[in-house]
Amino acid sequence: MQDQIILYNGPNSPFGRKTKITSLVQKINLEEKIINIYEADFLDKHNPIRKIPTLVINGLAIMDSDNICLYLDSISKKNTLFPKKNYWEIMSITSIANGLMESVLERRMESIRPDNEKSKNFINKQEIRIIRTIKWLENNWNNYDDSYLTMDQIAIACALDYTMFRFNDKWRTDSPKLNKWFSNFVEKDFMKSTLPREK
């Protein structure tokens, strides 16, 4: 019997986008369910942290986007997105991209709070981290082999696109190497078909 794989995702989660792209690239057949995480009580029985993405396979739940991507990659017959040769570098850069997503998300959540509840200090801290991280990526740019896709490239592209979606695109003029790579990368079908959208 074929496994039933359900991906609980949101309309604009950059973490969820990584997992969806992995399923597309690795040709894993799954059912994607776009949910409103703030009303998803049902998810608690699978994932008490109640976050998207969450993957459920015949009742087994896998949470955290990196675990989900590793799982999808492990059941695929395609070339791995996590080649052994550069494994730790790929994982580390992926974590940096995840950190960027997290800061953009945290900044956004704080900025939409009522004025008397939001902390300018917190927003400022996130903005400094966003700018510092993108600058680091530019200064340490790894000229990727265009012919071999790895997880860190997908994560960086999702993080930069989410930065534009929720913050701004100033990094594009400040980071020419990143911008050049990004401009080509977003032309890929899996990037075009997974653009973040408002609910």
Ligand SMILES: N[C@@H](CCC(=O)N[C@@H](CS)C(=O)NCC(=O)O)C(=O)O
């Ligand atoms: N480390 C997690 C982060 C996932 C995450 O932060 N998801 C957000 C949406 S982008 C979420 O579900 N937020 C719901 C909440 O915080 O209540 C991963 O990589 O999957």
